[in-house]
Amino acid sequence: MSDPHPARFNEREKNEDKRSFLQKLAEFIHPGPDSKDELIETLAEAEVNDIINEESRIMLEGVIRMADMTAGDVMVAAPRMELLSIDAPFDELLHQVIDTAHSRFPVYEDDRENIIGILMAKDLLKLQRAPELNIRALLRPAVFVPESKGLNDLLRHFRDNRQHLAIVIDEFGRTAGLITIEDVLEEIVGEIEDEFDIEEDAGDIFGLSDQTYRVSGDTTLARVSEAFDVKLNPELAEEENHDFDTIGGLIAHEMGHVPKRGEKFSLSGLDFVVLHTKGGAVRWFKVSPTNHKKT
Numbered sequence: 001m002s003d004p005h006p007a008r009f010n011e012r013e014k015n016e017d018k019r020s021f022l023q024k025l026a027e028f029i030h031p032g033p034d035s036k037d038e039l040i041e042t043l044a045e046a047e048v049n050d051i052i053n054e055e056s057r058i059m060l061e062g063v064i065r066m067a068d069m070t071a072g073d074v075m076v077a078a079p080r081m082e083l084l085s086i087d088a089p090f091d092e093l094l095h096q097v098i099d100t101a102h103s104r105f106p107v108y109e110d111d112r113e114n115i116i117g118i119l120m121a122k123d124l125l126k127l128q129r130a131p132e133l134n135i136r137a138l139l140r141p142a143v144f145v146p147e148s149k150g151l152n153d154l155l156r157h158f159r160d161n162r163q164h165l166a167i168v169i170d171e172f173g174r175t176a177g178l179i180t181i182e183d184v185l186e187e188i189v190g191e192i193e194d195e196f197d198i199e200e201d202a203g204d205i206f207g208l209s210d211q212t213y214r215v216s217g218d219t220t221l222a223r224v225s226e227a228f229d230v231k232l233n234p235e236l237a238e239e240e241n242h243d244f245d246t247i248g249g250l251i252a253h254e255m256g257h258v259p260k261r262g263e264k265f266s267l268s269g270l271d272f273v274v275l276h277t278k279g280g281a282v283r284w285f286k287v288s289p290t291n292h293k294k295t
Helices: 006-029 036-048 054-066 090-100 121-129 151-161 181-189 221-228 234-238 247-255
Strands: 104-109 111-120 144-146 165-169 175-180 205-207 213-216 264-267 270-278 281-289
Touching (some): 104 165, 111 175, 221 247
Antiparallel strands (some): 165 175
């Protein structure tokens, strides 16, 4: 059947050609970015010109940079993984879950390399109500991904399969670490704050009602020394090659490992209790003079 309005069709076709020509002309005059670095520079210009705000620019930059990142780039390395033993008694499992405050735990049998599943912290309540249950029945399948898996693909996998944690393996099939959906999202939106996080300008040492103090792990040694009028391990002043200048770094150095939640350490007349850890570092200590007595 012929078009009853051929002139209108020709006019529409000309308009499409015209738009295409104008688009090509604009691209010739102002060519688009040819690389990711140029694209990021373009986003910075867009922010300067009030086309997008700073938060949007940061998120878009995160998406762009994430395209080149792999699971191995952001995983929690194997030595820092919190694992549960399938043979541990209930009380030990409960204590470890409370101390670390994670919601999901890889579970191993016999050897830490032999991860047999993932335990949800909330599922421990089922064991408490019904001790006759076998913990194996509560395990969820573990997801294994190679270190080389791109974060874009991994995020899609997490979303499509409604999963939140994966075990990262190296080229030899050994456990290299673990990665969570939060680790991936933080590459886009920045660090996801929790109840222990505060704004950077809100302070680093807080007085508590029991006359103890909450101290951020990244507080400088000079700040802690001044606040508590102590000398923190004066021998360190003679060491030129120590690679830390924060209280969290010093405590980890003195203990010989990354402290876990609930661990205690005394130094220079101060008692430190680890309140919270994240990303393999201490976020908060509870600090009191060694001779402090609770009232």
